[in-house]
Amino acid sequence: MAITDTSIEEKKGEIITLKRSENNYYLMGNKICLRPLLAHDINQKYLSWLNDAEVTEYVEAGKFPTTKKELEEFYKDIKKSKTDVIFAIVTKRNDLHIGNVKISRINWIHRFADMGIIIGDKKYWGRGYGEEVCRLLLDYAFNRLNLNKVLLGSHAPHMSAIKTFQKVGFKIEGRNRKMLMLNGKYVDRIIMGILQSEYIKNTCKITKKPAKRKTVS
């Protein structure tokens, strides 16, 4: 049984529990899961994120209006791609699709790739979801795809994104001066990157408590 957005609305206030296997969950976090982006996700809700100026203020998408047909083409292309992987971000509590995250332009020789994230449902901004999504995606990139480096670019004034990326271990590697146009002004583009070795170190620091030493008397 595939759960639809309509069925979620009908059951407002109720915690919907489905068997994990029915949801296609691929990577499981505390508050969210990542699952394959499915054909039924190419819907009006997704389209509305791409045409919302606030959601797309700092991303490439949204600079031109997007139609359902264009979104379907994008979906077909990315599903066929050997260098891009896209996931739907869904809440664990009610299986709601709130955004997407992707690893793109994977270079299989040098083992680096770009990362992009959109939480389209603005209710979920500023609640730690972005951080959790980045952690799951980096875990996938480094521990399953065995990539060596993940990169991304951000508008310099986009503080919530830069902070989120720094929280999961990205370092600022450089800056392209006055490269991106934002509300009529050119702003710098910040280049950020994280290495597989740094991610492992970072994860250990955050999630693993040091083992207690036995003292010999």
Ligand SMILES: CC(C)(COP(=O)(O)OP(=O)(O)OC[C@H]1O[C@@H](n2cnc3c(N)ncnc32)[C@H](O)[C@@H]1OP(=O)(O)O)[C@@H](O)C(=O)NCCC(=O)NCCS
């Ligand atoms: C950018 C985005 C992924 C962040 O996700 P999020 O779930 O809102 O982020 P989080 O809640 O995990 O973390 C945001 C952090 O930024 C901080 N922050 C927010 N505004 C800030 C500001 N103006 N200055 C400094 N820090 C700021 C928050 O305090 C929080 O840090 P904390 O947990 O230490 O308090 C999300 O807002 C989004 O998808 N936006 C639309 C698309 C987009 O811009 N994508 C990124 C393109 S590079």
